[in-house]
Amino acid sequence: MECRKVYKDFNMVGMKNSGVFADFGTLVPQSAGRFLERSHEIQNRSDTEIALYEHKRDEDHLEGHYFVGLIVDNHVNEVPSGMDYIKASHNYATTRGKISDVGELHLQLSKWAEQQGFERNMESYIIETYHPSDNDEEDVEIYLPIY
Secondary structure, eight states: OOOEEEEEEEEEEEEEEEEEGGGHHHHHHHHHHHHHTTGGGOTTEEEEEEEEEOOOOSTTOOEEEEEEEEEESSOOSSOOTTOEEEEEEEEEEEEEEEGGGHHHHHHHHHHHHHHTTOOBOTTSOEEEEEEOOSSSSOEEEEEEEEO
């Protein structure tokens, strides 16, 4: 697993959702499916799916929000009803791997960032982008915001 630091800009249109952090593994794909039914309404859309996650601050922080959407190529002048345009530009620790390994990827990336001396930016969203691969399982690219 290769980890690295990058500065990256994201432009997305998506829908905000919320739920119990422990249920994100099922909630996020369900929300993404509902969102994709309306993806044709978005101008300048790409085919790259994206999700933004609120950080889980501590053990007592049980519920959080997240966005599911698509990366857009340029600024969007008209955002469909019930959707938001979000721009995120930060330094990130990043890695890529199979979606089935997403939990382990997050763990290893967090460890790597800490070993490098990076501090997590808890005010910015954790970002995941999803990419088709040669087999049936898609890849996920994880971006942890850092200082």
